[in-house]
Every structure is written in C-alpha cells, then in structure tokens.
Amino acid sequence: MSNQARFNDQRGLLLRAVRPYGEAAVDVRILDGTIAEIGADLAPADDETVIDGGGAVLLPGLVDLHVHLREPGREDAETVRTGSEAAALGGFTAVFAMPNTDPTADTAGVVEQVFRLGEQTGLVDVHPIGAVTVGRAGLQLAELGAMADSVARVRVFSDDGACVSDPALMRRALEYVKAFDGVIAQHAEEPRLTVGAQLNEGVVSARLGLTGWPAAAEEAIIARDTLLAAHVDSRLHVCHVSTAGSVDIIRAAKAKGWQVSAEVTPHHLLLTDDLAEDYDPVFKVNPPLRTASDIAALRAGLADGTIDCVATDHAPHSSEDKESEWGSASPGMLGLQTALSVVIETMVETGALDWRGVADRMSAAPARIGRLADQGRPIAIGSPANLVLVDDTAHWTVDRAALASKSRNTPYEGRTLPGRVVATFLRGTATVLDGKLVAGQVAGASR
Amino acid sequence: MSVSIGRHLLSSQDLNNETAVALLDTAARLDAAMTGREVKKLPTLRGRTVVNLFYEDSTRTRTSFELAAKRLSADVVNFSAKGSSVSKGESLKDTALTLQAMGSDAVVIRHHLSGAPRRLATWIEGSVINAGDGTHEHPTQALLDAFTMRRRLRDGEGDLKGLRVVVVGDVLHSRVARSNVRLLRTLGAEVVLVAPPTLLPVGVAEWPCEVSYDLDSALPGADVVMMLRVQRERMTASYFPSAREYSRRYGLDAARLAKCEEHTLVMHPGPMNRGMEISAEVADDPRRSVITEQVTNGVSVRMAVLYMLLSGEGVANE
Amino acid sequence: MPAQSHSASQIDLQAPKTVLSAEDMARVLDRIAHQILEKTRGGDGVVLMGIPTRGTFLAQRLADRVATFAGVRVGLGAIDITMYRDDLRSQAFRPLAETREPAGGLDGKLVILVDDVLFSGRTVRAALDAIADLGRPRAVQLAVLVDRGHRELPIRADYVGKNLPTSVQQQVKVRMLERDGSDAVTIVGPAEFEEGHGE
The missing domain is CATH 3.20.20.140 (Metal-dependent hydrolases)
Structure with a gap:
C-alpha cells in the first residue's frame, strides 16, 4: 500500500512492455495525466515510477x-x-x-x-x-x-x-x-x-x-x-x-x-x-x-x-x-x-x-x-491517460464473495473466464494495480 | 431404467415409467388396504412431521394431503399463508429456515409462483412435495389422474400404453396440463391438447403431444377427455371473446360427448365452472364422469408419494 | 439343538451351501402341516396368513397339504407388512405386496403367520401389528421354514422347518418354484468364526 501511495504521489509514470491494442510491445510515458511519449525502450526519468507491463494488452x-x-x-x-x-x-x-x-x-x-x-x-x-x-x-x-x-x-x-x-x-x-x-x-x-x-x-x-x-x-x-x-x-x-x-x-x-x-x-x-x-x-x-x-x-x-x-x-x-x-x-x-x-x-x-x-x-x-470528450480517446500522444492494462493470457474463477460490489448477484459464479485487469489508470493515476484497488486514493479532481 | 426415487417430488419429470408404475401400484395397494377398514390408519410415518405450506387457498388439495399424512400416522402441521408470519412479509427462505429448525421431514407446498417448490428444496433438508406451483406443475394431480385412468381402463395394472387422452382448455395457465402431458407420455399414453390458440403457450410445439384447435375433430377415438378449468377472468384479457363463445367451441356437453366412444371417461381436476367448460349433465353423468373418483383416489396416491419419499435411500430389490 | 453340520474352514466361504434341497423342503412342509393339524386339533378355525413374497407361497403349500392329509380347507390369506416396519428411515422404498383377508375375516380365528426365514423377529412384530389392524383373532401362531437365530425381540416360532445356526454376516436364501423356478434353501457368506479366532 505504501508503495502504491508513494507511487501516486509522483508525477511521472513509465509503462514498460505494454502492447497497445494487443499489437507490438512499446513503452508509454505518462505525464500530468496525459500520454506524453510512446516508443521502444524509453529511458526512465529520475522521479518516474516504472511499471513492467510484461507484454500485457493496453486499452x-x-x-x-x-x-x-x-x-x-x-x-x-x-x-x-x-x-x-x-x-x-x-x-x-x-x-x-x-x-x-x-x-x-x-x-x-x-x-x-x-x-x-x-x-x-x-x-x-x-x-x-x-x-x-x-x-x-x-x-x-x-x-x-x-x-x-x-x-x-x-x-x-x-x-x-x-x-x-x-x-x-x-x-x-x-x-x-x-x-x-x-x-x-x-x-x-x-x-x-x-x-x-x-x-x-x-x-x-x-x-x-x-x-x-x-x-x-x-x-x-x-x-x-x-x-x-x-x-x-x-x-x-x-x-x-x-x-x-x-x-x-x-x-x-x-x-x-x-x-x-x-x-x-x-x-x-x-x-x-x-x-x-x-x-x-x-x-x-x-x-x-x-x-x-x-x-x-x-x-x-x-x-x-x-x-x-x-x-x-x-x-x-x-x-x-x-x-x-x-x-x-x-x-x-x-x-x-x-x-x-x-x-x-x-x-x-x-x-x-x-x-x-x-x-x-x-x-x-x-x-x-455519451458525449464525453476526455474518455474513449485513442492511445496516442496527447490523449488523457485513461487506460487499462489487461493480462490476456490469464484466467480467473469468479467468486462472488470476492467481488467489490455490495451485492452478490453475479450469474458467473464459479465460472472460469479469460483475461484479467492488471491495472487501471484514470488521468494517469492508478486506481487499480496488480489487480487490486489502490487504497486511500482520490484521483481526477482536476477534471 | 428402473425404479428411482429422489428426495423431492417437484415435477412429473422426476418420475420415470418404472417409478411412476411402482407408485401407482403402491397407491392401489394402500387403497385396497384402507377400504372397509375400521381403523383407517397405518403406523408407517409415526413420529414424522409433514408440513402443509399453502400460499394459495386450496381446501381440496390441502385436505387430501392432510388425510394422506394422517392415515400414515404422521404429525401434520398446517401452515397457511393467511394469518401467519408469511402474510406479514416473511420471505419463503425465512419460512423454510423456520420449518427446517422445527425438524419437518416433508413439506407439501402450494404456491402461486412457478418454481417456488424447487427453490424451497434448495433451502431445506427434508423432502419437498409440489402441491401445485403457479402455472408450472401439479404432479400429484397428474398421478391421481393416471391412477384413475389405469383403474378404469387398464384393470388397475401396468402403465397407460396406447391410451389416447384429450386435454381441453386453458393449457397456457394450467399446471395440471403440464404435469399430465409429461406423466402421461412417460406412462405411454398419447396426449392431444385442445385449446384456442390464445390459451396454448408459445413453444407448445416442442411438447411431446399433439395440438389441435378443434375439439370436435379430436374427440373420436379418445379414451379420456380431461376438461381444464377456464377462469372467466381470462375473457377480460381477450384470451377469448365471451364465455358463450368459449363454451360453444370448447365446452363439453352431452351432444359432444355422444361423439365419443362408449368407454370414454370424462375427467376434471376441479373446481369446475359448470356451464362454461363442462355442462352439468356431463359432469354428473354417472357412467362417464369420474370426477369425484379422482378426488377419492387423491388420498391413496398422496399416501404412496409420502411413503416413497420418506423411505430410506435407494430402492429395495424386491 | 443339533450340532452344526458344516465346517466353515473347509469350504469356499462365498460358495452357496445348500441346507435344504427340494426333497428336504417337501418333507419339512409335510411335517409342519401334520404339526399344525395336531396342534390345532384338526385345523378347526385356522387361517394361514402368508407374509409376502415367499411366505404366501408357503402358506398356500401348507394349506394344500392340510387339505390332502385331513380333507380340511383352512382359511388362507396374505398380509403385507411393509407399512408396519419400524425402520422406514433405513429401509429402501419397495412397492407394497398384496394383503388378502380370507372370507370370514380374522375375528375369533386361530391365525398362523407363515414366513420363510425367522431372523431378528422384526418382520413378525410388524405382522402382529398388521394383524391387529385387520381384526381380533383368538390366537396367533407362527410357522417358518428356517429359523436362523439372532432374535432382537422376544418372539419364537410355533412351527420350525429347520433350525439353522448362522453368523450375522451370512445370508440365508430361500428359492421357491412359484417364483424362482426351483425349491432350495442355501446359505452364503462367511461363518461367524473360523478355527482359532473364537472369542
């Protein structure tokens, strides 16, 4: 948790080895809530947090x-x-x-x-x-x-x-x-x-x-x-x-x-x-x-x-x-x-x-x-860094007790489904990392 | 296939041919054993508790189950929705847990919603017997109908192979029709459903039976004509234009009955709308109408069901 | 009681051993029929109530023999005890057999229950309850083809075809012509103790 909190205090973020739209792996640099740079083997800056995507799909x-x-x-x-x-x-x-x-x-x-x-x-x-x-x-x-x-x-x-x-x-x-x-x-x-x-x-x-x-x-x-x-x-x-x-x-x-x-x-x-x-x-x-x-x-x-x-x-x-x-x-x-x-x-x-x-x-x-200007934008330099990182090789079994919702009415209980959300970023701030919520976290007030 | 018994009786589909025949045989034995006896009671279920959980009024069915359980010496608790915690908004699940805590061995449930007995069965350990759920099923009614047909037309033995049964009326809303189609097919009978198209469910074509809109053409060759209750209120929802028109096209009167075979039986699960789906003359015809006999047979059939479900696991070889 | 007629250690424990042949069974039934005539002073007021399935056949055979030996037609019926068992929870479902009362009923009669094997006595206990629900006999007696011991209730037979000491693990099987195609009583399974393993 403390790692994650510290992480979100920092301004820069470098996503390594991620595959935008499931295509070739690249690095993506996020600055001030916006995609700043996309390229192969970007060098991390001093105060930048690096996340290794491990070839996960970036959407x-x-x-x-x-x-x-x-x-x-x-x-x-x-x-x-x-x-x-x-x-x-x-x-x-x-x-x-x-x-x-x-x-x-x-x-x-x-x-x-x-x-x-x-x-x-x-x-x-x-x-x-x-x-x-x-x-x-x-x-x-x-x-x-x-x-x-x-x-x-x-x-x-x-x-x-x-x-x-x-x-x-x-x-x-x-x-x-x-x-x-x-x-x-x-x-x-x-x-x-x-x-x-x-x-x-x-x-x-x-x-x-x-x-x-x-x-x-x-x-x-x-x-x-x-x-x-x-x-x-x-x-x-x-x-x-x-x-x-x-x-x-x-x-x-x-x-x-x-x-x-x-x-x-x-x-x-x-x-x-x-x-x-x-x-x-x-x-x-x-x-x-x-x-x-x-x-x-x-x-x-x-x-x-x-x-x-x-x-x-x-x-x-x-x-x-x-x-x-x-x-x-x-x-x-x-x-x-x-x-x-x-x-x-x-x-x-x-x-x-x-x-x-x-x-x-x-x-x-x-x-x-829904007429949202800052959502659903392509993964491109200048787009707001609203992103999700998906491990497309993973499978998981639905356990209704483990869901975040207050209710339990999932029709998929016990089913094994493909693809796992590894991380979610709202305007460059991680809301989910390693498949878990980033605790104590308020993002996106800058909207 | 062989006789096989689950813990519950929720649908006619729970019974295969051998099991249904064994049940009818047992009911026949019980019927014979009880006739003419001074003490109409067997000790079989002594110390067992049977709960009648009725969310819908049905004096006939409740009394029949109560009598069946009492004749087997079970303790019977009547839990009717009116005037109980049920009417105060207690959920079926909470009621089930209460019954479970009280240690009931079997719950006989009548409910206005389809599938309620199946839900109940997931919440309690004892047996659940469906005494009619919504527009779904009423398996003991189908069993007593089969029992009556077998006694009258098959000398009380075996199954109903070759029998032709015409079921007439509001099939769409009828749990009796659903249970009968399944059980009669299992027992080898042919079933013909006759109704105005508005009172047949979409999807009826997949059922193992014939479907006809014309009663007169379906009657010749029928061994049994089973008339279903048609509620007059259906008229206001435009299922048919008027009671008179319904009665003319789908009602059973003496003139129509005359087109049937000598041996054709008239059945009705009750309660009847005399003058609507059945004329008084036909309902009271002593030779053809077995409507009161159906009621009598209900007790033996329900005794057999209770005995079967509350016996230990498995089936004895002999 | 006669000594055991077999030695378990010398035979294949699972092979069925014949303890009554068809001829033996015929002789035994002859004897029981004679005993019934003797004990009941000529069969007056006697009703044989067979317990299904094989007890019913035995009752029929005994009635036929009594008729042959003494020219007397005793009452004949059947009594199913399924609904009177005290162990419903542990017993699997079985379809009921027929209960048949002889003309004239049971009131004041000497009822002789007929069964193939007497074991724990629970079947007879159930039959006594069933009889009581049908009427009020003058007396009730019991005739069995085989008494294999291991009683759990204070019940004994008035007429016994053969006393057969058994272990609880063993099974006594009665075959009858009417149902099984031939007459025989066999015993299957291990004896209670083998040599050297006694208590």
Whole structure:
C-alpha cells in the first residue's frame, strides 16, 4: 500500500512492455495525466515510477453507458463508492449511472448529488443519466434542460427499467433533447406485451410455466422509436438489445442513415434462457436471457458495428431481492467486474473482434454516444491517460464473495473466464494495480 | 431404467415409467388396504412431521394431503399463508429456515409462483412435495389422474400404453396440463391438447403431444377427455371473446360427448365452472364422469408419494 | 439343538451351501402341516396368513397339504407388512405386496403367520401389528421354514422347518418354484468364526 501511495504521489509514470491494442510491445510515458511519449525502450526519468507491463494488452479505459449504482435509496445493495470500486477493478474509467434511484434522478439536484459522490470517490468518472419523465412514470417530461445545464452536464436520458411507451411522449423527448445534443436511451419493452413477464417467451418459459417476455415486445418499440428518431432527426440509443430481430431493425435503421445507436450487455452475449431451469433468480434479468440464435445475432451485430457498444447493465440487488421465488425476485445482474472477460470470451477468442474492436465497443463508442470528450480517446500522444492494462493470457474463477460490489448477484459464479485487469489508470493515476484497488486514493479532481 | 426415487417430488419429470408404475401400484395397494377398514390408519410415518405450506387457498388439495399424512400416522402441521408470519412479509427462505429448525421431514407446498417448490428444496433438508406451483406443475394431480385412468381402463395394472387422452382448455395457465402431458407420455399414453390458440403457450410445439384447435375433430377415438378449468377472468384479457363463445367451441356437453366412444371417461381436476367448460349433465353423468373418483383416489396416491419419499435411500430389490 | 453340520474352514466361504434341497423342503412342509393339524386339533378355525413374497407361497403349500392329509380347507390369506416396519428411515422404498383377508375375516380365528426365514423377529412384530389392524383373532401362531437365530425381540416360532445356526454376516436364501423356478434353501457368506479366532 505504501508503495502504491508513494507511487501516486509522483508525477511521472513509465509503462514498460505494454502492447497497445494487443499489437507490438512499446513503452508509454505518462505525464500530468496525459500520454506524453510512446516508443521502444524509453529511458526512465529520475522521479518516474516504472511499471513492467510484461507484454500485457493496453486499452483505453473502458466506458460503461449503463450501470445502476443504487445511490441514493438502496445503499444496502450498492453505493457510488462500491460501484466505482467494481468499475475500476473491471477496467472502467467512466460509467453512466441510471436514474432509477430513490428519489429518482429526475432533477438537477439529484443528478448533481450523484455526480458529486462520484467525484468524491474518484475512482471512475461517474456521469448521471437523467430520467426522461418525472419519477420515471412515463407521464410527463422531467426537467431535462435543467439536468443538462447542471454541474453534472447530463447528456443521456433514460427511464431505464421502464419504457417510455407513450409514443407521443417519446417523440417529444427525442425532439427536446436536440437543444443540448442529448440522447434518449430507451429501455425497449412494450408494457402491454410484458404484463407479469418473467422469462423469454419460448420453449423454456412454456416448460417452466413462467410468463413469457416476447421478443416482439422489444422489437416493436425499437421499430417505432427508430421511425420517431428519423422523423424528428434526433438521436436514439437503444439499451440492452437482446434479440436477433432487434439487431435486424437497428441494422436497417442505420442503413438509412438514421441517428440510432445501440448497446448489448455481456450477459446477453453469453447466457441463454435455459439457465432458468432451476428457477434461481440470479439468472433473472430484464430484458431476459434469450436463445442461442439470439446470441449469435447479437455477436454478429456487435462485430459489424450494428450494435455500437457493450454496456454492462450492472444491477446490484440485495440478497432479500434475489434469494426468493423467481417471480418475486428483482431482475438484474452484476456486470462491471466480469464485462471485459466475457467480451474476451465471446468476441475476442471467437475471432469476432480484435483488440481495436474491443477498444471501440467498450471505450470509444460509448464515450461518443455519451458525449464525453476526455474518455474513449485513442492511445496516442496527447490523449488523457485513461487506460487499462489487461493480462490476456490469464484466467480467473469468479467468486462472488470476492467481488467489490455490495451485492452478490453475479450469474458467473464459479465460472472460469479469460483475461484479467492488471491495472487501471484514470488521468494517469492508478486506481487499480496488480489487480487490486489502490487504497486511500482520490484521483481526477482536476477534471 | 428402473425404479428411482429422489428426495423431492417437484415435477412429473422426476418420475420415470418404472417409478411412476411402482407408485401407482403402491397407491392401489394402500387403497385396497384402507377400504372397509375400521381403523383407517397405518403406523408407517409415526413420529414424522409433514408440513402443509399453502400460499394459495386450496381446501381440496390441502385436505387430501392432510388425510394422506394422517392415515400414515404422521404429525401434520398446517401452515397457511393467511394469518401467519408469511402474510406479514416473511420471505419463503425465512419460512423454510423456520420449518427446517422445527425438524419437518416433508413439506407439501402450494404456491402461486412457478418454481417456488424447487427453490424451497434448495433451502431445506427434508423432502419437498409440489402441491401445485403457479402455472408450472401439479404432479400429484397428474398421478391421481393416471391412477384413475389405469383403474378404469387398464384393470388397475401396468402403465397407460396406447391410451389416447384429450386435454381441453386453458393449457397456457394450467399446471395440471403440464404435469399430465409429461406423466402421461412417460406412462405411454398419447396426449392431444385442445385449446384456442390464445390459451396454448408459445413453444407448445416442442411438447411431446399433439395440438389441435378443434375439439370436435379430436374427440373420436379418445379414451379420456380431461376438461381444464377456464377462469372467466381470462375473457377480460381477450384470451377469448365471451364465455358463450368459449363454451360453444370448447365446452363439453352431452351432444359432444355422444361423439365419443362408449368407454370414454370424462375427467376434471376441479373446481369446475359448470356451464362454461363442462355442462352439468356431463359432469354428473354417472357412467362417464369420474370426477369425484379422482378426488377419492387423491388420498391413496398422496399416501404412496409420502411413503416413497420418506423411505430410506435407494430402492429395495424386491 | 443339533450340532452344526458344516465346517466353515473347509469350504469356499462365498460358495452357496445348500441346507435344504427340494426333497428336504417337501418333507419339512409335510411335517409342519401334520404339526399344525395336531396342534390345532384338526385345523378347526385356522387361517394361514402368508407374509409376502415367499411366505404366501408357503402358506398356500401348507394349506394344500392340510387339505390332502385331513380333507380340511383352512382359511388362507396374505398380509403385507411393509407399512408396519419400524425402520422406514433405513429401509429402501419397495412397492407394497398384496394383503388378502380370507372370507370370514380374522375375528375369533386361530391365525398362523407363515414366513420363510425367522431372523431378528422384526418382520413378525410388524405382522402382529398388521394383524391387529385387520381384526381380533383368538390366537396367533407362527410357522417358518428356517429359523436362523439372532432374535432382537422376544418372539419364537410355533412351527420350525429347520433350525439353522448362522453368523450375522451370512445370508440365508430361500428359492421357491412359484417364483424362482426351483425349491432350495442355501446359505452364503462367511461363518461367524473360523478355527482359532473364537472369542
């Protein structure tokens, strides 16, 4: 610890033998939170700390457009601090926090509170997402402009967990946020088609007697919203795309040049609905786990850019909300500490994405959609030193008790996953070293 | 395959052909042993505790299990959701731990949520018997249905190979249908599901049975017609336009029954909506309707299940 | 009691040893049938209740012999004791066998329980409970083909085909024509002690 603390007191940092985007090994010098020099065999300066990367892969710090930090309101499940710790350990340098807190983040006051908590924690940049409607009730627009103008500078708005299902209201929201270059991130779920829905509607739900969540309920909203976005020439972002049909609709919308972006979660790239067989609610999530053919389509969509990015939908839940009957359990899964590993397993090891592709889908694209200027930048001289170092040869076994989150609802318990985050740097300051949090550490106040 | 018994009975899928037949044989023996006896009690489960944990009202099923356990001399505790800590928001897990601490040997659970018995089984050491969970399964109902069919149509022996069973009604929401399709197939019967398309689950094509939307064409050749309860409330959710239209297309009345074979049995898991899915005339037909017999047979079948699950590990050779 | 008729140290311990041949079994059953007639003064009011599976066959054979020897048709039934066992937890599931009451029931009758092997006595104890649930006989007696000792309860047989001293580890196997294709009683497994290893 004292080594690490001393290390962070020093200004200069030299990363030795790291492979940007998994390519040729180089040394990277970081000064004043910025990448200062990249080259072979850089000589260390006197007061510089040297980290031997050992050939690990260097990527831009990951950006997550979709997390639930539960603060304020459900601090028993997660806080901005514990969520930030999980994020840093997962290789993230920025996260977007969904507004379904208590109170709802639907005013400048609440989003500023979350923003400040993120700053105080200082492990990752925490960008609050504002609610589209008051109380996420879907009836009346929240003060989107006030949130945009607040210290938190909100650009992403979502009622996530609930769909903005009223088409007239959705149209107005899409139009209104154009004034400050905002984007509506839609949780696409036609509520009338998903009353009581528990699991992907199909063979498994029929067998288990669980009310089906039809793919069409997602696709219908995405189709409608792409048309609305085109009509008012605004930006639409589709949260957690989960079906093959959704990929097709988004691909068609993009082909027409409409401003549509989309995200997919790691769990929808890996897990299928038959995991519900034992009714363990750790596999309950919304939208639900789908089928193997959906997974294939989602991977293909992410590979060809139809789906712009990976977002975790990190959703911590207390044990009371998860250790129950399937039907009364809350939907959601932890995701921050496992996201990169799942993407490596599903996309890199299968050859669907190379490391530049990973850097785009997990850093550059989400930063672009969320309008972050200092995140998701290429590894180049002059870029902010938001970086993650990944040992791509390592494997680790998920132990939920060892995760940083306050909650334990990981669907990957006991699974062995590839790739380990060795170090994370936020504007040149290490938040994670040797796979462990750097203690007592406040970074990034200079933002 | 051979007789094999797990600790729990959560689904009809837990039973293979041999085990299901052994269970039906045992139920038949128990039934014979109990008839005409002055003392309707066997000492088998003396000192054992069976808990009836009912989150849904079901006097019929609860009474049947209670009688079964008592006839085997078990101590029975009724733990109904109403008026207990359960209704005060205690979680299923906490209730399970309480029951565990009290040393219950078997928990009979009825729950409005699918899969609750399977969750319960992960939290307690004793046996769990599914007495109906949500829209999932109701395996002892399927067993007593099979028992009734076997007694009436197979001389009370063997399995149900070659039997043609038509199940009519709200398959989508029916735990009885799910359990019956599985068990009847295991026992060698053919199953035909008949319902309006709105009341069949997406994915039903994968089930080991035929599916038809037309009752009249499915009736000829049926050995058993099992009518499922259709709640009138389904109408308001537009599963069908009106009770009258449902009854016309999918209800069993005397005219329809006349198209069946001489020996065709009419079954219903109860409670019936007379005039909706079944006419009073058919329900009370003394020759065809075995609806009250189903209820009677329930006790023997549940005794057999309790005996089977609470026996020691494994299966005796003889 | 007769001396042991075998020497364990001289034979293959695992090889089954025949202790009653088909002819022996027939002679033994003849004798028991005669004893029953003698002891019950001609079989009046007697009901033979076989304990499944092989006790049922034995009861049938005894009833046939009594009929042949004395022209008397005694009552015949079967009583399954599965649900009366006191050791459910340690006993595996087995499907129940038939319980059959003779016409006229058991009230006031002299019931003779018939089983193949008498060992701990627990089966007989269970059978007595089962009988009590069926009716109120005048008296209950017990007939067994083989008594192998090692009683755990104060129970003894009224009619014994053969007393067979055994070790607890040994298994006594009764084969019967009706079920097994031939009649024989064999003993398998090691004797209690070999020479030089006595207590």
